[in-house]
Every structure is written in C-alpha cells, then in structure tokens.
Amino acid sequence: MAVQIKHKIWLEQDNAMLMGKGHVLLLKAIQKMGSLSGAAKEVGISYRKAWKLIDHLNSTAPSAVVELTTGGSGGGGTTVTGYGNELIGFFEEAEKESRLVLEKQLSKNETLWK
Amino acid sequence: MAVQIKHKIWLEQDNAMLMGKGHVLLLKAIQKMGSLSGAAKEVGISYRKAWKLIDHLNSTAPSAVVELTTGGSGGGGTTVTGYGNELIGFFEEAEKESRLVLEKQLSKNETLWK
DNA sequence: AAGCGTTATGCATAGGCGAATATAACGAAA
C-alpha cells in the first residue's frame, strides 16, 4: 500500500491546548443535537470528557463559544455561539489548506515510495 | 498571550505509523553521533524506545533507512543511508510548507483573537 | 409538588505507553 501523509492541527493559548479536532467534531455535534450529552453520544466519547473539553475551551477562549443552560423544558441544552461558528470555520479552512499543501508535496516526491 | 496554531505531520503505511518527527530527530542524532545508543541519549529517550522506532521504520520503509552493525571496534554503530537522508529532507520540507500556510491563515484571521 | 432530561462534578478503576532494569550476542583490538 502506498505511503500516506497525515497531519493534525490545533490551537494553543499560553502554551496550553485550546482547541483541536475533537473540539470541532463535538461543536458540530452540539449544533446537530442541541445538547452536550447528545453530542457526546454522537461523537462516541464519555459525557465526562465532552464536558471537560467544552468547559476548558469556553472558559479560555477570547469569547464564549457555547451557551449552556440547565433545567427547564427538555432539561436544558447547549448551543454554539456565532463566535463558535467562526472558530469552526477557521479551523476547517486551516486544516484544508494544510492538507492540500501536504498532498502536493507527496505527489511531487512519488518516486520515494517505490 | 496570543493564540498560536500548532501542527504535526507524519507518514503512514498500511494504516500504521511509519515515520514522524521523533524519527527525524533520532535520525539526525544518529548522523551526529554515529550510534543508536548515543543518539537516544542525545535526543533524551530510552534506548529501548529509540530501537523500536528505528527498527519499525527500517523494516517497513520501501528501502533501508539505516544500517546497523554490532560488534567490532567501538562495538558497532549505526549510519543513515542515502535513502534515509532523502526521507529526512522530504519530511522537513513538508513540515515547513505546512507551517507557512498555517501561519498565513492565522494572520489572515487576526481579528478572531481579540 | 412530582417528574424529567439536562448540566455539573467527584472518585475509583482499568488500559496503554514509556521508562527502567537486566541480560545476551556480537566482533574487532589488544
């Protein structure tokens, strides 16, 4: 099988993880499900971990990324803010740009793998 | 402190890790030291781990990446092949290209972080 | 007031990874 080039990107603030792909997947699942618990199930991680991811991101980022409400009809829920949406867009575009440039490098050096 | 964008790249073959930054650092240390044990010390990992990294890379890559000799004057040693050198060059160039494109994305979206 | 689904949080446990340790094999030089 051919050699593949993989990559991973993430954002840091004060040398601490701020947001990675896991956060993005979770945020998109929140948009779809309307709750953090539902999103955790959707993505396939424990609620415990999902809550930690979101809590740290939300309390560290320059602006609120999600809004969490407890109680009420349906028990509460979680929604992604406009700022959160901007973050998702930025992350996905950066990842795409990186992927494109890496695939170009790979195809430029095809002879290395055979 | 400002938000930073970090990235990591690696090569896979048959869905298994082939070579990452740790391999590259180790290979360059081998070039400098002439031995795997010395390189491990230089990089700051255990010989055990260094050997596993190199062994898997060397036995999986399309061509030999290093040549290991045991016994003899000096006890033996390890050298990086020409192919190994090509891999190092490819990896470092790919990483640089990716870094450039990501920093461009970050500066294009400065307003997100304040 | 009772019920329900969600957010919020602590704690104990299991699994995986790397480190540390120990030992064998190797082959040139003295």
Place this chain on the structure above:
DNA sequence: TTTCGTTATATTCGCCTATGCATAACGCTT
C-alpha cells in the same frame, strides 16, 4: 582470549488518560 561498546530483547513498574459510576442541582411542565 580477554576486553569493550554497541546492538538486540524480555520483563517489570509507574504514570497518565479515559471511562464508568454515582450524585447533586436546575427549572420548565404537568
């Protein structure tokens, strides 16, 4: 043949992370 520094490999131990379980708080609905 003894010595020496290296490669080669198994085994044990400790740490970190994620998970699972348990429990509380919340507030709308009925």
